[in-house]
Structure formats: structure tokens, C-alpha cells
Amino acid sequence: MSPTLLVLAAGMGSRYGGLKQLDPMGPAGETLLDYSVFDALQAGFGRIVFVIRRDFESDFRERIGKRYEERADVDYVYQQLDELPPGYVVPQERQKPWGTGHAIWCAREKVKAPFAAINADDFYGAPAYRALAGFFQQMPAQVAGPVLFSMVGYQLGRTLSEHGTVARGVCTVDAEGYLEKVVECTGIEKADGGARRKLPDGAFETFSGNEAVSMNFWGFTPAVFPLLEAGLEEFLGNHSADAKSEFYIPFAVAEMIDACAARVRVLPTESSWFGVTYREDKPLVTESIARLVQAGDYPGNLWSGTAHAHAMEAGK
16 A cells, blocks of 8 residues: 655744745745645655645635645545544633644544645655655555654754744754654754754853754554544643643654654754745745756656656655
């Protein structure tokens, strides 16, 4: 069974000022999501499931989903506030989405194979998809003990913005290459020799730039869904009264690791991650993609007949 690409596309893009999932970045009007799907198909993924919101479903299906329907099995999942485990209700004051961990959990009825979970508005690079597909191919049969998942680990210095600070999940990895913990660090900015962030006491914490960070590129099996549900229930019991709290997937995975319920293999990559956190990031992203096209890494028109045939043939 070929793996599934689960695309988290329900984000509101508040800092960017619009639905950046639909914003053209490539030379022929491609979105960042187009490159993710293209890379996934070449790596052998055969099914795409989008997690979206109902309020922009029509626009998303017409402008994004339709272009993939002849290239892969496409399905949709809706992240809704009232999609909760039995016995839980949405607090009256709650308007904010429940977070990425909840978004993945919402796909539990539609995903039955090993899957990659990604953000819709990030560029991860073809080597990362190949690494994850290789992990799935070589993954041993599950035996008693913690379930095995994976995460693509990017170098911090390759994920920063020129136009403001960012939040990154900085990872601690053991000697065998397994994730020990993820620490969410906010306010990280570029600095001479690496990166830094200002602490509450005014001092700076410095980073070399080589630290492994999570960019929400995870490799899961369906065994993650009951673990997520247990974590979501605990989260709701402790934080549902907080109108702004979210059930983030790095925190959920960290709890699985702490409980010895899961092990997470970190798949290092030297690929550069591109993302549009701020609208000012867009020119740099479009220039970076143009360089990849010029270097021959991607066709100038990603979904031309020739490019499509190449992607499908490579994915067999």
C-alpha cells in the first residue's frame, strides 16, 4: 500500500494576511502545495487527503484540489471546532481552531496507510519526501512496545526568515537518531554565526544554526490516531476553558515519547525549507523556486503533460 500525504490546510494565515495556501509562487502560477504534491508523487505517495475548513471548501476544491484529481486519489477532511471525542463539547467562547494535533486526529476515518503529515504552505524539498518514503519502505513490522514514527529534521539556520522572528521546535536527538524532546522556542531571529532569541530577562539564547528543528513534517502510521485521541482528551480536560490554547502535534508527540508509547526516528535533511510566514517573505520564496527550476530540479510548468507523466512514472 503506497503512503498517503496528509496536508494540513485549515490554517488561517493571520500573520500573512490571507490564504497563503492559494497564493502562486512558481513560474507558471504554482503554489507551494503544488511542489509538495509533485515531490510526494515522485517519491511514491499515491493518495492525498486535505484537512481544510468548510468556509473555504469551494474555493480550495476549485483552485487547488481539482488539479490533483487526475493524478492521485484525493479526499477531504474538515477540521471543525465541534469535531471532538465523545463526551466533550465546545466552550461557548471558543473560536480558535484546536491545533495541528487535532487536525491530524480529524483524519482518522480517512487515512488507513502510513502517511506523511505536512503544512500546506511550506516547501520541504524532494529529498525529504524520498527520505520519508524510504523510511516507510524499510519500517519493520510492529511488535510489542512503543510504535515507531518518524520526523524530518531540518537545520535551524535553513528555516529562518529575513523579515521577522519565528517560532521553531528545537529538537534533542539521542545517539541512535531518535527524538528525545522538542522545545518550542519563540522569537528566533538570524544573528552573526547562527541565530538567537531574547529571553524574558533580556539575555539572549544563541544557536549555532545546525540544531535539528521540527517543521511539521511527520511520518506516522494509523497507530497514531488512538494515541492522539488520548492526548486530545487530556488536553481538553486541562485546557478547554482557555480560548486560545491549542493541541499542537509536537507537544502531542513529546507526550507519547515521555509515556514510552512511541519512538520517533529523526530523518536529517540538508534541504532548505521555504515558508511564507510574512508577506515580505514571498519574493525570496519565488526567487528560490526560480533557481531550482533553472537548475533543472523542477520543470518550468509543474503540471504540464510531460512533467505529470514524469512524476507518475517516478512514483511507480
